[in-house]
Amino acid sequence: MSQSIASSQAMPAASALSLRLARAGNLLLVLLPLAMWLANRSAPLMLGLAALCFLGAALADQGAPAFLRRLRDLALTPIGLALGAFLLWSLVSILWSHRPIASLVMWGELAIPLACGLLIAASGWFRPRPAWLRALALAIILACVLVIIELVSGMSQRATLGIGKLMSFVFNRPAITALVLAMPTIHGLWNLPAGRRSDRILAVILALAVATCALRSESASARLGVAVCAIGWLLAVYWPRLTLAAVGCAFVLTFTMAPVLGVAAQNWLPSLILNRFSAMTGQARIDIWRSFGEVVWVRPVAGAGFGASASMERHPVAAAVAPEHRTLLGVGHPHDMPLQAWAETGMIGAGILVLAGLLLLRRLRHLPAREMAPRLALFAGAFAISVVGHGAWQGWWIAVLGAAILWFGPGAAAPQGEDHG
Incomplete structure (x- = not known):
């Protein structure tokens, strides 16, 4: 009798604790765009702390066995297996990297945010409720306004406080973060039951704020992402199957052409278009692609080792690269995700990533057009950004993408009978 009374008292206590932890996790995810404005690599920290909160909520409410079953089910999906295979192959490829410790740290930058996103989804306690969607919209708008104010004022606020690097490109990552997180937020607000x-007005204001922030920032990648997301969303609404097929073909073609991207851009891109870009996003970017493209042909199957791009000029493969192209191997990464995958993990790693992308597109194919359109637009926009932008495995980028996927709605359903905030 006393045991049953204790058990009945423990259950509400566990549920109350789970609810508080879930609310804390939600708040951390809402604050992520503002954290990125303040410190432009903070997304993994915010996602990691949120994952701990949701993990605690799941363990307190469901217990470890139930949580582990949900985690296993998510990990054993086709997409989960493909991503797991890439992580495993990347880890193996560190064996022939010239700086294994640095490569292992880079591997952690990729693996930890992926694991955090998986933990949140498996917890079953994260749901994009209307109140949290509105809060996230306001947080993104505020982050965009703060970025614009700092850019217009010449970053005088940070100069006064003596913090931060006084270079405007530090706001490129917050601008991209705002765009990526805005996609599920706009969709969620527009389609609330x-x-x-007022929710649709908020969605429109959010879209305008993100577009303005991207245009005002120095990030050509953010501006490209805005254009691709907007066009992709519109086309996918009216021609979902055709747009899906076009995105899939472009995805495969881009990966296939990655080893010869620099040569192709040099030979085919008209100078009239090339001259419209800044020095770093124009000829210099093409020269970087050519340099890393030569690395691919030195080790086309297994690559130079995961994370090797950070100091590729010191890798033994650099000796086989033409002397005039070796210098640009020291830029840190090839500014192209498919090319980086080829250079570091070879044909095997690139092939696994293509498989994972196609499996994701196949999953989107079964959604109604209204649900598929924003997800396909984000896939196309994010891939376009990764083709011309930052390093492929940077933790902030993986964390932001993971958070956006969560805001679209986790695959695991929330525990029955609970409103998680």
């Missing part, structure tokens, strides 16, 4: 006019 209540259909409130």
